[in-house]
Amino acid sequence: MRPVSYSRVTDVATAIATVAADPTSAYLAGGTTKIDMLRIYAEPSQRLVDINALPIDHIEVQPDGAVRIGGLARMNDVALAPVVVDRFPVLSEALLLGASAQLRNMASMGGNMLQRVRCSYFRDAEASCNKREPGTGCGALSGVNRGHAVLGTSPHCIATHPSDAAVALVALDAMIHVQNSAGHHAVAIDDFFLLPGDTPEREHPLNHGDLITAIEVPALPAARNSLYLKVRDRESYEFALASAACALTVEDGVIAEVRLALGGVATKPWRARKAEHVLRGAPATRETFARAAAAEMADAVPQPMNAFKIELAQRTMIRALETLTARGAAS
Amino acid sequence: MTTAIGRPLDRVDGHAKVTGAGRYSAEIALPGLAHAVLVTSRIPSGRVELIDTYDAERAEGVLAVLHHLNLPKGGSVPPLLPSLFGAAASGQTFFPMQDEVIHYAGQHLAMVVAETLDQAEHAARLVRITYQETASITTVEQGRERAYEAEKIFAGFIPGRITRGDAAAALDRAQVTVENSYYCAANHHNPIECSATTAVWEGDRLTLYDATQGPNATLHTVAELLNVMPSHIRVVTNYVGGSFGCKAMIWDHPALAALAARAVHRPVRLALSREQMFSSVGHREEQEQRLTLGADRDGRLTAIRHHKLSPTSHFDDWAEPSLGVASQMYACPNYEGVYNLIKANTMTPTFTRCPGEASGMFVMETAMDELAERLDLDPLELRLRNYAETEPMTGHPWSSKGLRDCYRRGAELARWSERDPRPGTVRDGNWLLGWGMASSGYPVTPPGNPQRARARIFADGSAVVQSSFSDIGTGSATAMTQVAADGLGVPLERMRIQYGDSDLPNTAAAVGSAGAGMVSAAVHIAATALRDQLIAQAVADEHSPLHGTDPRQVAVSDGRMALRDRPGTGETYAELLQRAFMADAEALGTWNPPGMDTPYGTMTFGAQFAQVAVDPDLGLCRVRQLIGVFDPGRVLNRKTAHSQLMGGMLWGMSHALLEGTIMGPDGRWANASLGEYLVPVNADAPDVVVETIETTDTVVNPLGVKGVGEVGMVGTAAAIANAIWHATGRRHHRLPITIESLM
Ligand SMILES: Cc1cc2nc3c(=O)[nH]c(=O)nc-3n(C[C@H](O)[C@H](O)[C@H](O)COP(=O)(O)OP(=O)(O)OC[C@H]3O[C@@H](n4cnc5c(N)ncnc54)[C@H](O)[C@@H]3O)c2cc1C
Numbered sequence A: 001m002r003p004v005s006y007s008r009v010t011d012v013a014t015a016i017a018t019v020a021a022d023p024t025s026a027y028l029a030g031g032t033t034k035i036d037m038l039r040i041y042a043e044p045s046q047r048l049v050d051i052n053a054l055p056i057d058h059i060e061v062q063p064d065g066a067v068r069i070g071g072l073a074r075m076n077d078v079a080l081a082p083v084v085v086d087r088f089p090v091l092s093e094a095l096l097l098g099a100s101a102q103l104r105n106m107a108s109m110g111g112n113m114l115q116r117v118r119c120s121y122f123r124d125a126e127a128s129c130n131k132r133e134p135g136t137g138c139g140a141l142s143g144v145n146r147g148h149a150v151l152g153t154s155p156h157c158i159a160t161h162p163s164d165a166a167v168a169l170v171a172l173d174a175m176i177h178v179q180n181s182a183g184h185h186a187v188a189i190d191d192f193f194l195l196p197g198d199t200p201e202r203e204h205p206l207n208h209g210d211l212i213t214a215i216e217v218p219a220l221p222a223a224r225n226s227l228y229l230k231v232r233d234r235e236s237y238e239f240a241l242a243s244a245a246c247a248l249t250v251e252d253g254v255i256a257e258v259r260l261a262l263g264g265v266a267t268k269p270w271r272a273r274k275a276e277h278v279l280r281g282a283p284a285t286r287e288t289f290a291r292a293a294a295a296e297m298a299d300a301v302p303q304p305m306n307a308f309k310i311e312l313a314q315r316t317m318i319r320a321l322e323t324l325t326a327r328g329a330a331s
Numbered sequence B: 001m002t003t004a005i006g007r008p009l010d011r012v013d014g015h016a017k018v019t020g021a022g023r024y025s026a027e028i029a030l031p032g033l034a035h036a037v038l039v040t041s042r043i044p045s046g047r048v049e050l051i052d053t054y055d056a057e058r059a060e061g062v063l064a065v066l067h068h069l070n071l072p073k074g075g076s077v078p079p080l081l082p083s084l085f086g087a088a089a090s091g092q093t094f095f096p097m098q099d100e101v102i103h104y105a106g107q108h109l110a111m112v113v114a115e116t117l118d119q120a121e122h123a124a125r126l127v128r129i130t131y132q133e134t135a136s137i138t139t140v141e142q143g144r145e146r147a148y149e150a151e152k153i154f155a156g157f158i159p160g161r162i163t164r165g166d167a168a169a170a171l172d173r174a175q176v177t178v179e180n181s182y183y184c185a186a187n188h189h190n191p192i193e194c195s196a197t198t199a200v201w202e203g204d205r206l207t208l209y210d211a212t213q214g215p216n217a218t219l220h221t222v223a224e225l226l227n228v229m230p231s232h233i234r235v236v237t238n239y240v241g242g243s244f245g246c247k248a249m250i251w252d253h254p255a256l257a258a259l260a261a262r263a264v265h266r267p268v269r270l271a272l273s274r275e276q277m278f279s280s281v282g283h284r285e286e287q288e289q290r291l292t293l294g295a296d297r298d299g300r301l302t303a304i305r306h307h308k309l310s311p312t313s314h315f316d317d318w319a320e321p322s323l324g325v326a327s328q329m330y331a332c333p334n335y336e337g338v339y340n341l342i343k344a345n346t347m348t349p350t351f352t353r354c355p356g357e358a359s360g361m362f363v364m365e366t367a368m369d370e371l372a373e374r375l376d377l378d379p380l381e382l383r384l385r386n387y388a389e390t391e392p393m394t395g396h397p398w399s400s401k402g403l404r405d406c407y408r409r410g411a412e413l414a415r416w417s418e419r420d421p422r423p424g425t426v427r428d429g430n431w432l433l434g435w436g437m438a439s440s441g442y443p444v445t446p447p448g449n450p451q452r453a454r455a456r457i458f459a460d461g462s463a464v465v466q467s468s469f470s471d472i473g474t475g476s477a478t479a480m481t482q483v484a485a486d487g488l489g490v491p492l493e494r495m496r497i498q499y500g501d502s503d504l505p506n507t508a509a510a511v512g513s514a515g516a517g518m519v520s521a522a523v524h525i526a527a528t529a530l531r532d533q534l535i536a537q538a539v540a541d542e543h544s545p546l547h548g549t550d551p552r553q554v555a556v557s558d559g560r561m562a563l564r565d566r567p568g569t570g571e572t573y574a575e576l577l578q579r580a581f582m583a584d585a586e587a588l589g590t591w592n593p594p595g596m597d598t599p600y601g602t603m604t605f606g607a608q609f610a611q612v613a614v615d616p617d618l619g620l621c622r623v624r625q626l627i628g629v630f631d632p633g634r635v636l637n638r639k640t641a642h643s644q645l646m647g648g649m650l651w652g653m654s655h656a657l658l659e660g661t662i663m664g665p666d667g668r669w670a671n672a673s674l675g676e677y678l679v680p681v682n683a684d685a686p687d688v689v690v691e692t693i694e695t696t697d698t699v700v701n702p703l704g705v706k707g708v709g710e711v712g713m714v715g716t717a718a719a720i721a722n723a724i725w726h727a728t729g730r731r732h733h734r735l736p737i738t739i740e741s742l743m
């Protein structure tokens, strides 16, 4: 492992000041991404500033029905919080279908948003990778790319965004709350994740030293009828080949409200706006679902080994929509 | 009289393992211990042009950087010989760091030795190698044009072409034929414990703590590689965290650890990283098989033609014997089997649990299912019509065969007769359900040399039995305690087994499912020899109540010798020894295994049944139930034997649905990590039903143990593939069967 230094901070201001002052430093939350990166030499040597003692791990219900999740709240705590289970089952399920119980007990929500891609060329410190070392090329383009993205790719990077929770949060229009030495601001989650374009090394708009203090999920009654469907080779402990976060309200056979986002197939947690557009106001039938899913994937770009994902993503969306339609009708 | 054998005794080493008290080979704490880390080749073919060690040598804690320019040369590389023979057992006839030539990606090019593991790992990253790359072949696809028919495979033991009768003519005349090509991805073993060796020199004497299936195999191999007398090497293997074949042969790292220790004059630990496990200890080769079955309309097989094509290394003609069991499973007069090879830039492939049996029987048993479909016959009925009453290649009788009972019991458990033969007819929500079956078999192979154990009893009646075998996690130490206790006639609590040390009486490596059979033979013979010796002493001792009695009439239980028909007449071992002022007594047991030419077919048989659920929209396949019934001969410990069989079946499921190492276009394994090489997790585990059929085998070894280590995996993949066909109507000829092929 890379040589590192380590210190612990107990208040937000010191945390920010410490990291902002040293360009080689970084926050350490659960460490389930960070330590990995240092072990495999995918990130440079660093001074680790342990933020686990910061008081930003609460899950609070706001007066307007929104839920504010602290940046250090653990994945399992969020997944099992009654308010999340009740109002945002899609988020609870996305969290519970991620990683393993042990990892979820360690891993924080802020860290989850900033986890790094699983692309094996990114993780192989000696392979060419534009994300890890801009300008060196993309090993995955001519390599093994079954798991890579078909949406939002660029000639410079095709890595899939790995987070499940972020897919649910993108469907829910969450806000990422950020604090730095200049103060506090919030970023809409869809703007938080950047497409690779020709700067795949830039994954989000945070500056060095910016701290994620909270993730706010606005009230959304439709989210009570929501789910996360994750398709993968094995039953657990694996990233998605395709996933769908979906919330749906059907009134008199017509889709009144829908939220749909995709994981496992795109370079960022992918809000399926084209599909939503087809769905909203249309009859809740398999035919509509198929049309919407096809519209979403119309611009998908397959790689040699992952063309199946274009079809799989559509079937995943259709299954999610059908399941929620049936559930809504039953309740 | 058996009291301990067969009981589901808890593992004797269980407590040490779960509490962490047991020290594995990479956990041996020694004063002055240094750590070695390997630097491996990025390219599959070419040369090291320049090796720049400047930064590495100056990094904190570094003691030495060793490579082809400064590594002291030793002895010679022994020939490739399966470790079951008990001699040197090099995994490939190549030893690295002798020159600048690169034969495969992952080849060991340099070794950094430092004070701590972290320092060695860091410095290893600082070694800069400039390569001169040349064209390479790393896959079947790339090498197809250069394939050649092997003269011999498997270290020369198996001919490249095997025939009986005239398959071509019989196929021409066959009323029905089924012909397909099959593909199986490469596999890696992935035991939880990565291979590791800790090496210590004391003068010219070497001790190796090595994670190995055979301490003696390590000893003999390292002796030849380093040109050190075998008498000067001791190999200790306290615990092994699984192997599945990757520790069956001896690779270069134990010798490298010894060379590093010699170079820095300190004990050195060399532990492979998980990634290095993919290119340091062999693999199951990627393979293509083409199988043609010919049959008459009643379903009787008339011909089998089975060809295999697979890549091997530049040094050795190795292919796992995929044709073996598949050629012995059914009565069929005409057979042709051929191994074709491609010289490739990979290391020599090696034993991987069910080496050949798993892949070959996947092919044979899915073809049989297809034949049954074509003939409109029940798949089980088809197998019964082709039941091999004698070993098909030689015509010899089987030493024992309980396969008919396995079929019957398996079918009963699976309620096979209630299955609707038409595919795609049973639904459960989004899931299509299917049931499939397959035959299973694994050969019983004797070791090449005598197997030994020593039994020693102390004056208080407690006893120890010693034998050098290593327990690779299967529970063999526990089973051997049971065998030893029964053989000597002492209670389990008074018996200790000492093992995992080449200084103890010789055994071959615990490989090929042969460990329990051969070690139990030696242990049984040693323990009963000591028993007989003590009985003889008692009978001869005029102070013994047994004086002058017929030794054949004396039985021992609970440490007490007594007349069978007058149990009141007798005395304990302790009384006998104490009276004679003897602190202990001991006996050596030697088992001379039957030769390879024994006129019997020897095999553990089984029948496998699977129930699967397939979601054809999403391409998901979930196995709901596996049922396996086997005839392993004598079961030494019901619990560990069932765990072995169950583990085998789960691996068979994994072989069918998950496992595959993918060769990247750059000639490197692309998914060399547990994150990307998928093995099943608990959530994938179905309901597994394991049963064994009582069979008595008087040929294979004294206790009639045929073995449970691997047979559980044979046929599982086919049973699953056949169940998928039954669920969906689609045949699958490629492993693993993944989402994209199920959609
Ligand atoms: C084996 C494995 C399987 C996994 N499977 C899944 C899965 O199926 N689905 C899924 O979604 N995820 C999965 N993960 C990823 C896991 O969810 C993330 O590693 C985890 O959420 C990261 O959180 P952490 O607290 O451990 O972050 P850390 O590792 O501590 O930090 C990650 C990064 O975020 C930065 N950081 C952390 N907190 C903050 C903050 N508050 N403000 C600013 N920067 C911060 C750190 O500096 C670092 O760069 C898996 C991980 C592993 C190791």
Ligand code: SF4
Binding pocket: A117, A119, A120, A121, A122, A128, A129, A130, A131, A132, A137, A138, A139, A140, A141, A156, A157, A158, A159, A200
């Ligand atoms: S896909 Fe992206 S992360 Fe992967 S190698 Fe290419 S640039 Fe790097």
